[in-house]
Amino acid sequence: MMLQQAGSVQLLCLTANSGVPLFTRGASKQLPFSVIGSLNGVHMFGAGQGVVLAGCETDRGGRMVWRVFQDSVMLIAVSSGGQAQQEGGGAGEEDLHLRRLLENVWNCMVLVLGQDELASLRNVERLKRDLRSCYRLIDQLLEGGQGQEGIMGDLTHCADCLLPPNATLLQEGLDGFTQAADSEFGCLMVHGRIATATEKWWRLAPQEVVLLSVLARSLSLSGSASCDTPVFLPQGSPTVAHRLLRFQLLPGADVCVLCGPSPTLHRSESELVGCFWSPLLEALRGSLAVGERCLPGSVTLRPDVLALLLINRESRRSVSCVKAIITNPNHPPSDHPLPSKARCWELLRLFYTFTTTRYFPLEESPALTPGEKAQRGDSLREDFALGFSHQPLQCYLVTEECKCFGLQTAQHQLYLLTPLSVPTFALRSVATQTLSTITLATGF
């Protein structure tokens, strides 16, 4: 079978009550106004009959999902499908991707504008104008995995992490710096992933941690030296803005703190940054050297591991990596060339979606029983999970490009890709061995 890529996605935002379009993003060719009107109309018709329309599929493989937030704003995601649909599947997977997207987009609207402004809808024209300040983040979310390789948090809602070789040193530095900035919430990001964070940062809602990472990454990509950005926390503080201060310590290494009115950006930069971080310059360089592998050099992966995503279910953190593929010039190109690095990241996302819609429970908070989920109308799980009392612990999938193995324990979920040359019966031992190698070496 083939793991299919989602088609291009268009996002529509309308007022929930009156259906006034607020904005559309994504896809170069915008849907005609009449179609947008119909999409709103069919949802409204359902609501009139006491039915919540959550999603549907067209006969040519297009998918769309609806969701109303705070009774004020309706978001609709439309995926063009485009490619031939695989047999007997695809729907649930596409749904997960689109539902996560809507949730993330709403959260990022709250992050930038605050809940009050979105919920009140007093002045639609002003809201339209203000919503423009969310476009940078929304477009980044629409790009999904294609925007920055190796970032999975938007899909998994687990924070993308990098395990630095000198974690204790950096943790102490960060704790000191955060405290000096009159805050308890601090986070050090290396290559767009969390290298270390204060205890309070980890106590933010997992979606907030992911969202703040998205924001910090977008600020970091612009190459700016420091930032002072007002942010609302969708769960923790949806109506009162905090300040996210971000400092580029070295290109690729950024420190963020969430603070109140003080200290000013100028003061924290001139008085605190050098004082706390200059002594840690070598430790920072050491973490940058880990690169996008995200695992310290002490972890040696088996040569037959192509890519992996490891989730810590308790702490809601993840590490992922795609190995640099070394092709032997002496060997003639084989019948099955290895997928490219970019394709491996894509396959990892697709396999994660495939597995969580079919077999493994999706990490959600708070946990809902299948019955509750079905009632909420946003059940993503297919009949297998709903109809059986047991919980699958392992699964495998052989595709035309690679072999995949999923493994879950009480603490972890591991998603692994291997080349086709690895015998299927060996997948399980490759996976269990990889899991124990990483957890033993890093304590992740």
Add this chain to the structure above:
Amino acid sequence: MPRQCVVEPHDMAQVLDPGSIVVADWHRSADSKEFFSRILHKKKRRNFGLLEALVMPPNVSVDTVHYKIFISGKSGVGKTALAARLAGLNIPNMHYETTGIETTVVYWPVKLRESGRVLFFRLQLWDCGENALRRFDHLLPSCKEQVDAILFLFSFTDRASFDGLSNQIARGSEPCDRVVKLVVGTKFDLFMHTDVTEREVTRFQEVWGLPVFRMGGDVSNVSNLGEVAPLLNCLAEHLWHQDCVATRSTILPVSTQSEAANVVHV
């Protein structure tokens, strides 16, 4: 009659002729190579983290002077793009609103004309989205805190941004502060769509007595120093002059390094 709190054109500081204090077009001369090579990396401008400083060989002693510059202008005129252009960063190919303050650091070597002394200017550009400024009260005071210069931006394709300049300038100035002020017209390359005529710009320049720069054009070659040199040199010149006046020295401080307030040894 009480003195008004708005800045009248004649209050403006003296405009220096280009090249009167710093060597104009120094980046073209051979003796500047070893200094400019420090701000380049693989033929592109180097991006410095806050923990990094310019390092020169031990036998060359160069001072670095730090300045804070606020970029002011209507939403969409290209404040973020100008900061990226001056720093040699990739210019965003799509316009997004800046949702808070973003600062960018530009290192620029300058040779003083009279003494032949070389200085590194570390210019930190403060850029803040106009809508964010309106929505959050704490941002503007933060941008203006200890500011050394303000760049007032207008866009050649947006008439209102040009008409609003005098308001911008009034907002950016306290009655008796020491702040260098320059005006930059952006999107000058889009002359087909220009909303502001040359004559109007010349007249504005006469009335306000502020240097006006025109920026825009090819964004593909961000490492092109010649494009940003006139503006950066002019900024450096005025900042240095302002410091010299402030330290009340009638002669430019050519050898007494500690006179200028912002000098930091590397």
